[in-house]
Structure formats: structure tokens, C-alpha cells
Amino acid sequence: MNDWVEVCERDAIDEEDVIRFDHEGRTFAIYRSPDDTFHATDGLCTHEKIHLADGLVMDDIIECPKHNGRFNYKTGDARGAPVCINLRTYPVKVEGGRVYLQVD
Amino acid sequence: MATKRDYSLLGRDAQAAVANGLSAAEWYHTDVPRKQMKDLMKREDGPAIRDTAIWLGCLVLFGGLGVYFWGSLWCVPFFFAYGVLYGSASDSRWHECGHGTAFKTMWMNDVVYQIACFMIMRNPVTWRWSHTRHHTDTVIVGRDPEIAVMRPPDLARLILNFFGLLDAWHAVIDMVRNAFGVISAAEKTFIPESEQPRAIRIARIWLAIYAATIALAIFMGSILPLMLIGLPRLYGAWHHVMTGLLQHGGLADNVTDHRLNSRTVYMNPVSRFIYWNMNYHVEHHMFPMVPYHALPKLHALIKDDLPAPNPSILHGYREMIPAFLRQLRNEDYFLKREMPPTARPYREEFHGAAMASAAE
Numbered sequence: 526m527n528d529w530v531e532v533c534e535r536d537a538i539d540e541e542d543v544i545r546f547d548h549e550g551r552t553f554a555i556y557r558s559p560d561d562t563f564h565a566t567d568g569l570c571t572h573e574k575i576h577l578a579d580g581l582v583m584d585d586i587i588e589c590p591k592h593n594g595r596f597n598y599k600t601g602d603a604r605g606a607p608v609c610i611n612l613r614t615y616p617v618k619v620e621g622g623r624v625y626l627q628v629d
Numbered sequence: 630m631a632t633k634r635d636y637s638l639l640g641r642d643a644q645a646a647v648a649n650g651l652s653a654a655e656w657y658h659t660d661v662p663r664k665q666m667k668d669l670m671k672r673e674d675g676p677a678i679r680d681t682a683i684w685l686g687c688l689v690l691f692g693g694l695g696v697y698f699w700g701s702l703w704c705v706p707f708f709f710a711y712g713v714l715y716g717s718a719s720d721s722r723w724h725e726c727g728h729g730t731a732f733k734t735m736w737m738n739d740v741v742y743q744i745a746c747f748m749i750m751r752n753p754v755t756w757r758w759s760h761t762r763h764h765t766d767t768v769i770v771g772r773d774p775e776i777a778v779m780r781p782p783d784l785a786r787l788i789l790n791f792f793g794l795l796d797a798w799h800a801v802i803d804m805v806r807n808a809f810g811v812i813s814a815a816e817k818t819f820i821p822e823s824e825q826p827r828a829i830r831i832a833r834i835w836l837a838i839y840a841a842t843i844a845l846a847i848f849m850g851s852i853l854p855l856m857l858i859g860l861p862r863l864y865g866a867w868h869h870v871m872t873g874l875l876q877h878g879g880l881a882d883n884v885t886d887h888r889l890n891s892r893t894v895y896m897n898p899v900s901r902f903i904y905w906n907m908n909y910h911v912e913h914h915m916f917p918m919v920p921y922h923a924l925p926k927l928h929a930l931i932k933d934d935l936p937a938p939n940p941s942i943l944h945g946y947r948e949m950i951p952a953f954l955r956q957l958r959n960e961d962y963f964l965k966r967e968m969p970p971t972a973r974p975y976r977e978e979f980h981g982a983a984m985a986s987a988a989e
Contacts (some may be wrong), residue, residue, distance in 0.1 A: 542667070573765060574652055581670045581918055590918050592761045593729045607761040609821055
């Protein structure tokens, strides 16, 4: 099943920022990029299960708050030590001023 | 009765820390509103470019004057300054650039990281992973590979390291071992297999640089080349050891609250330049995303939730040395940091066992 789940209002996420979104026992990170596009990844760093929503968004990069591991949140690519495993990404859409996440 | 600690990364206490949840635990954080934290975490190139230009410029200047006056006593103050910039300032540059927070531009972090790693004789691959573990399991016995003062303290080792003697000796052994393609069992516990070939390659490059420097010294019949490369790691180490011991020395181990196991110390501006503000050490461990140049602001924001800082380096040593001496008799003893009334209390129920032997 690939359901679209409502996350929040569009303006609930600042530009170049991230929020945490928990759904049915899973946790996600929802991003708003500097060019006003929305993206989603798994919520926990693949290195040591830290919530990425406490991290720093810089352009296309999310930096983990614990060990400064970096990922491209648009593609999920790990960008070097100490992260080696890519993040999983999820489709996101914005309709009627609200952000939706497609979970599987 | 004192319990004997096992600091081996493969030993009894390492297994116990994993089994009882001390490893990779959730640590205490002071609440900071997201907007303020984002401002504090913001990266800039300006401060680190300025500081790096001063650092490298002074290295060239003092090194040049040391060479110019070589053979007379006038070279001594210049090599003294060169040594501190080489053998101590490199410690904080290694650290901050390893976190990737000094510069906004990543390649600048990487370049300064490689230069600083060479000076401080820390393999950039090995130590990146070791420091990652240090932040995951700060002063957790058997898990943290960077505990500078183990219990009971080895005071002879501490004194020798003010001149870099043991650290540099071990660094040379590790470099030669890595250069021959050997990664130790302890290193394998924190360096992923995919990264190990890089550690070996860098060790080989460094070994070649040191071999060339020694060959030049022999050719010239003078230790001057070694005064510029290698030996400053010894004669300039004292400042980074002096400041580094204060980070966690004499404080709690096996706790998950940096207010208990880390120390913030107010320092003079010169030491803060050399140390890149790592004197705000509780703040750094609690929020490693905050660049060194923003740590004073972070300190001002959260200090009401932290133990009072030591007002000077001397004050820090006046509390730390007696604690070391007492730990020689009872290794469970430590300094319990008192909190201001405005602070959220320690989780005594969680840290009860560790607190039992604290100073009253």
C-alpha cells in the first residue's frame, strides 16, 4: 500500500529547515529546501539512530546533530564519514497548502 | 571498596557498557529553542579563514625567524612559539575541522584537517572514527578510546605527555604498523572496514615525509629540519595537554550527562585562540554542531543549566590535581559538579551508583 499521509501545513516548516514526523511507529524527517521544494527521508541517521530533525539543513545537505554526518536529503546519499549508509527517501507533495508524505 | 576499571575496547567493561545501555545512550541536553539553535549552528567561512591565516602565517614567521637565528639563543623564543602553534594549535584544528564545523566550505575543513592531523600525529581516518566514538560514549569506560586520564591516574604518563613523549611514541608505532598494512584489533572496533585502506595509505605517505626529513637532517648534519617537522610535536605539546586534561579530568565516568563528566573553564584570549574555544567543553559535547566561534554565545545562553565554569586554568588544576591524587587511593572517587538552582537536576536515579563515591 502506498498511502499519502498528511504531515503539516506548508508554512509549518521554515525554508532550509527540517521537522520530525512520526507515523504508525515510524519516524521521518521532512525538509523544505532553500529553493522551496519539499523532501522526506527516514528520520534517524543511518550511523547511530539519532533524530535528523535536530540537525542542520544547508542547501541540499542535512547534518546529523550528534556526529556531524552528512546526507543529501534529496537523494539520500551519504556524504562521507562517519556516515556510510544512504538514507531512504520518500515522495512528498504539497496540495492546498499542506504537505503530504507517501509511505509504504 | 574500589573497583578496578578495564579500559580495553575489547574488555569486560566494554561488554558491560553495551549490555547495560551505557553505550550509545540518550544524553541530557539543555532545551534550546530551535530558532536559536539554528542561529548558533550556522556555518561561516570568515572566522576560520581569519584564524587559519593567522595560525599558518605565524607558523611561517616564527619558523623562519627560528631558522634565521639558529645557532644562537635568539632562536629559542621563536621555536617556543612555533612549537605551540605546531604541537598544540594543531590539536584544536584537527578537532574542529574533523567535526566539519570550523568552515562552511567543506574542502577547507578537509584541507586544514589533513594539515593538523599530520602535525599532531593522528591518522586522519583512525582519529575521525575514534572521535566519533568519543562523542557517542564520552568517558564510558571500555568504549571511549580518548580517555586522557584513566583511573587510577598514571601521573608519570601525564607528565611525560606535556612533552608529547608517550603520545608521539605511540603515534610513531601506530604509523609504522599501519604503513605495513596492519590495523589493530582495537582500531577495528571503531574504523569501518571500507575506511581501513585509507588509514594505511596515509600512514605510508607520512612515513615517507618523516623519512625524507630525517634524511635531510643527516645530509645537513643538523637537527634543524626536525625542529620544523616532527620535534615540535614534542616541544610544543604542553599547551594542548594543559588545556586537554581539563576537559574531563577528575570528573565522573559512566554517566550520560555531559554536565557531570565535562568541564568548562574560562581562559585567556591567547589560550582560547590556540584551543579554538574548546574551553567551553560542556557546551561542545552537548551541541557538537555549534562551531567554535559560536560557543561563547551558546555558553551565555545555557549557562544557567550548567555547573559554574572554573574561572581560570589555574583554578581548574587546583581542583583536578587533588582529585587525581585521591583517585590513586580510591579510583571510584570523582568531583561532582554542583549545579546552580536554576538548572534541571541530574537524573540521580539513573546515575545513583556512579554518584555514590562523589566528593561532598
